[in-house]
Amino acid sequence: MIEVKDIHKQFGRKKVLNGVSFTIEKGEISCLVGVNGVGKTTILNAIMNLTPVKKGSVTIDGETLVPALYNKIAFIPDASISLPHFTIQESMDFMNDYYDTWNARRAKDILKFFRLNASDKLRDLSKGNQAKVNLLLGLALDVEYILMDEPFSGIDIFTREQITEVFSSYLVEDRGVLITTHEINDIEHLLDKVILLDEGKIYKEFNAEHMRETEGKSVIDVMREVYTG
Amino acid sequence: MKQYMKSLLNLTAFELDRISKFLYTLLGVTLLLNLIGYIYTPMRYVGRMNEYMQTELVTAQQAIERFGSFSFYDVTSALWLLAPVTLGISGLLLYSLFIWYREWMGKNTFAYRLLMLPVPRMQIFYSKLFVIYIAIFSLIAVQIISLTIGFQIVSAIVPDDWLSGMTLVQALNIHPLFTVILPVSSFYFLSANGIGLTFMLVLFTVILLERSYSFKGLGIGIAYGVITVLIAVFPAFLPNLVQNYYLFYDSEIMALIIVLMTVIGVTSLLISRHLLNKKITI
Amino acid sequence: MTKYSKLISFVLLCVLTLSAFGIYQIQTSATLPEIEVVTEEGNADELDALYFIGNIYSTQSSGRSSTFEFKDGGFSYLNNRSVFRHLDYVYNPVANRYVSDYRSFMRGKARNISNFTETDDEIVYTAMASDVNWRRMYDDNMLDISLFDKDSEEEQSYEVRLEGASYHGIVASYYHAPELTIVTQAADEQMRNGWYIYTFNFDEPEDTLSPEVNVGQALDSSSVQISFSPTGTERYIPFKSLQPGAEDEYGEITDYTTDAFHVYDIQTGDFQEIPLFEEGETLVLSEDEQVVVGQDLGETINWHVWNVTDESLNELGSTDMITPSIGRLPVYYYNHSFNQGLQLVNGHVYAYEDHYSEDGYGRPMFQVIDLDSVSTDFSGYFELEDRENDRSTEIMLFDFMINPL
Numbered sequence: 001m002i003e004v005k006d007i008h009k010q011f012g013r014k015k016v017l018n019g020v021s022f023t024i025e026k027g028e029i030s031c032l033v034g035v036n037g038v039g040k041t042t043i044l045n046a047i048m049n050l051t052p053v054k055k056g057s058v059t060i061d062g063e064t065l066v067p068a069l070y071n072k073i074a075f076i077p078d079a080s081i082s083l084p085h086f087t088i089q090e091s092m093d094f095m096n097d098y099y100d101t102w103n104a105r106r107a108k109d110i111l112k113f114f115r116l117n118a119s120d121k122l123r124d125l126s127k128g129n130q131a132k133v134n135l136l137l138g139l140a141l142d143v144e145y146i147l148m149d150e151p152f153s154g155i156d157i158f159t160r161e162q163i164t165e166v167f168s169s170y171l172v173e174d175r176g177v178l179i180t181t182h183e184i185n186d187i188e189h190l191l192d193k194v195i196l197l198d199e200g201k202i203y204k205e206f207n208a209e210h211m212r213e214t215e216g217k218s219v220i221d222v223m224r225e226v227y228t229g
Numbered sequence: 230m231k232q233y234m235k236s237l238l239n240l241t242a243f244e245l246d247r248i249s250k251f252l253y254t255l256l257g258v259t260l261l262l263n264l265i266g267y268i269y270t271p272m273r274y275v276g277r278m279n280e281y282m283q284t285e286l287v288t289a290q291q292a293i294e295r296f297g298s299f300s301f302y303d304v305t306s307a308l309w310l311l312a313p314v315t316l317g318i319s320g321l322l323l324y325s326l327f328i329w330y331r332e333w334m335g336k337n338t339f340a341y342r343l344l345m346l347p348v349p350r351m352q353i354f355y356s357k358l359f360v361i362y363i364a365i366f367s368l369i370a371v372q373i374i375s376l377t378i379g380f381q382i383v384s385a386i387v388p389d390d391w392l393s394g395m396t397l398v399q400a401l402n403i404h405p406l407f408t409v410i411l412p413v414s415s416f417y418f419l420s421a422n423g424i425g426l427t428f429m430l431v432l433f434t435v436i437l438l439e440r441s442y443s444f445k446g447l448g449i450g451i452a453y454g455v456i457t458v459l460i461a462v463f464p465a466f467l468p469n470l471v472q473n474y475y476l477f478y479d480s481e482i483m484a485l486i487i488v489l490m491t492v493i494g495v496t497s498l499l500i501s502r503h504l505l506n507k508k509i510t511i
Numbered sequence: 512m513t514k515y516s517k518l519i520s521f522v523l524l525c526v527l528t529l530s531a532f533g534i535y536q537i538q539t540s541a542t543l544p545e546i547e548v549v550t551e552e553g554n555a556d557e558l559d560a561l562y563f564i565g566n567i568y569s570t571q572s573s574g575r576s577s578t579f580e581f582k583d584g585g586f587s588y589l590n591n592r593s594v595f596r597h598l599d600y601v602y603n604p605v606a607n608r609y610v611s612d613y614r615s616f617m618r619g620k621a622r623n624i625s626n627f628t629e630t631d632d633e634i635v636y637t638a639m640a641s642d643v644n645w646r647r648m649y650d651d652n653m654l655d656i657s658l659f660d661k662d663s664e665e666e667q668s669y670e671v672r673l674e675g676a677s678y679h680g681i682v683a684s685y686y687h688a689p690e691l692t693i694v695t696q697a698a699d700e701q702m703r704n705g706w707y708i709y710t711f712n713f714d715e716p717e718d719t720l721s722p723e724v725n726v727g728q729a730l731d732s733s734s735v736q737i738s739f740s741p742t743g744t745e746r747y748i749p750f751k752s753l754q755p756g757a758e759d760e761y762g763e764i765t766d767y768t769t770d771a772f773h774v775y776d777i778q779t780g781d782f783q784e785i786p787l788f789e790e791g792e793t794l795v796l797s798e799d800e801q802v803v804v805g806q807d808l809g810e811t812i813n814w815h816v817w818n819v820t821d822e823s824l825n826e827l828g829s830t831d832m833i834t835p836s837i838g839r840l841p842v843y844y845y846n847h848s849f850n851q852g853l854q855l856v857n858g859h860v861y862a863y864e865d866h867y868s869e870d871g872y873g874r875p876m877f878q879v880i881d882l883d884s885v886s887t888d889f890s891g892y893f894e895l896e897d898r899e900n901d902r903s904t905e906i907m908l909f910d911f912m913i914n915p916l
Contacts, residue, residue: 050344050511052441070347077511081341097239097514098346242518249517363521370528377535398536412529413536416594472644476619478610479598 001025002047002073002145002176007056009042016042017053018200026144029167029177029190033219034197035227040180041078043197044147047178048075060145071101076138078150080130084123088116088133095137107140110171114162128159135163145176152183160186184219194219198226236348240356245363248324252364255320256371259313263372266309267379271386274299278391293391300393301400304383305376305407314406317368321361325429328357329436333511340511350505351498358429365425369411376401376411427490430497431457437501441508453500457493461486543567543577544904545896546586549874550889551833557879557889559584560856562604563911565875565893570903578909580604581893604912609634616659616666619643624912628686628743631916634659635743637684637693640670652677654720656691658713667713673697675722676707682847683740685748685777689713692777694726694737694748696847706735706750708775723780726750730773730782738796739848741856742915747774747802747819749795750782751849769793774802776819785817792839796855803827803855803882809835814885828885833878838862856913858882863911866892875908 002024009017016039045051082091114132196204332340380397435450464485568576601607606622621642628635640653656669676697685692691711706726732752756766772785794805802817815824838853852863866876876892
């Protein structure tokens, strides 16, 4: 379980997170939703120890994040995180050099699934294909938790469909997944938990399916209530 | 431990791969400019001697009295050799900044990847430092090879009688720059490298401060840099402060400088480790 | 393995090149030439009291220069020392011996020969406070005196104000327990340069000292020199009054002739004039209670002892000098002292000359004369052992002292 406990963060004088707490369980797909600038990416960065928090703590299965735990949790950010002059193969080799949990067979499967060519250089790829490589490098790790930041951002509809397929595939099975996205429609039906952020705090935490069944509201409807009403 | 060394080696090899093109360029430019110097400088001397002998109808001995005999020092002090050294030093200095900032530059944020590697983050620090040092020593090695070959070229161009008899090592020993950057005098070489290493540790710390605290970090970093310089040179001003020029022996002043530089180096490493582990921001 | 090939190549390049260069340097480094004492007369053992610092350098290559010292009758090159020992090395044989033997006592003290006077048991340090603190006002006239017991390593320190003049420079000090006689060069109120003698008594230390005598006034001379003192234990201090000679184009006096010799008796505070010889130059040296007067005839020197009671000369005999000028040329070019190349220690006169061989090689030359027998105990010079095959190395002496102990 990833446990985020009372984290506070501010940039300059601006308070971005003001006591955020939630948990991510294995086998669950959770989604952080909120308008731009609400601190979704900051939370992911904070979980991954990529930005310091003023107060609060993050534990993964009860442990504070140390480098060895990067074999247990993967982060797929909204930016290419391999070198542009690398080919996809070189990027995979790089991962293989450092991660004990790199699963070459699975990498091959994903490569095939996304119809990527291992010898292509990253700088020659379209934005959509670069996003696929990012997913590939994250999903091919045998990790227990996966964080994804805006996996659909700026991607065409067909690629989006392909990526959506990932969420219902064995690739995320039994793992704890936390994603942030604006494009909630595509994956709403797959979500176990929705965490709604507003003004630096968790406004509401709910099960999307339960919400739909009991109150007849989609996640977008709830968001609309919070952010516009 | 084995795993630690393996990942450190991997990272170092990886960083070396990234610097290699730049390094090859520096090495190439050094060799090319040196070669021009080895040929042009003695040729100009020989030309001047010949012209003087022909126009003034004097013997070679008289011409030597006029122009002096030719030594390899004349070559080493020419711009053809000094310019590449300056270029190498300034190039590597700029690269020391670039080696960190490129991870955050542009669309590709490779810092994500590096910071999420399941290895101690200080390995990133060490690998970058090692690579800068490999580059420095490669330049030194190539400069030595170049000088050795250059000495033969010069000896072949200038007639033996016109040469001063100065050996390669002698020429380097009296050279104000080469005597420091090449391992000619162990004291100067170790001093230069000690100062250089401390400087690099402080520079990396300043960069990490900036990467952790942005503008505020840059301010803190500059202040840290200034303070470390003041601490390092403080022993040299100690006789003035205690108002007695002979209160401390020079060896004690030197020992104090070494201790303070070590303290600065270790402090920089500890600060860098803390920043990388706890404060660095993507 | 291939991913490491670049790393291995670069590391190998560095290691192999630097190692090869190190080996190359060792192989090509010329071994430092051996230096020997060439005895022309007498026994080289007479030089055991000599301590000097010299330098060898190549006339062909400015890259080759090494400093050596001659001590206890043997040579050693300074290059062979550790960096830390080298840093503390003082290029002054007296101060260097003190730094080496009495490191703690020497801490914070100026390191000029004129700052020290040594006896068998004690060392006396005499220096202006401004000698160790160059930012201090030179005209505060504070004098530091320390008496150091060599056995117990105990030190007594005093700070004393000198009155009667300003901007003092210590020229020499003479110690006869419990009295210390200090000779300074200083400026009077009209900023005229003069010589002053002060006395400090360790049994009755005072905070301020007034000059015992203003040497220039006492000798009625505007230009005075003092005999260079290797021991600081003499009772009679020889002074030489000079007559200014020709001026150069800038109005500076370049030439002086000897006007008169006087000795100052530390015990009585009186001066006695020593007459000049009509033929040849006059030399005046002193040690302990003895004043030795030489009639310098160039090739020979006739030695006499000055009888202070009846102010007469008792002839000792004559010595043939190895060169017509040895010992009689200035060595350090400080214009305030004479006898720089002629020092009287333990009844022996040590004469030095920066001599040159017929083919132009510098060879520091010494002659040691025993005044009891007026015979030469040693004469000879320092030379490269392999001079025949090494025509490009020169020897130069920086500084020397005769250890009286």
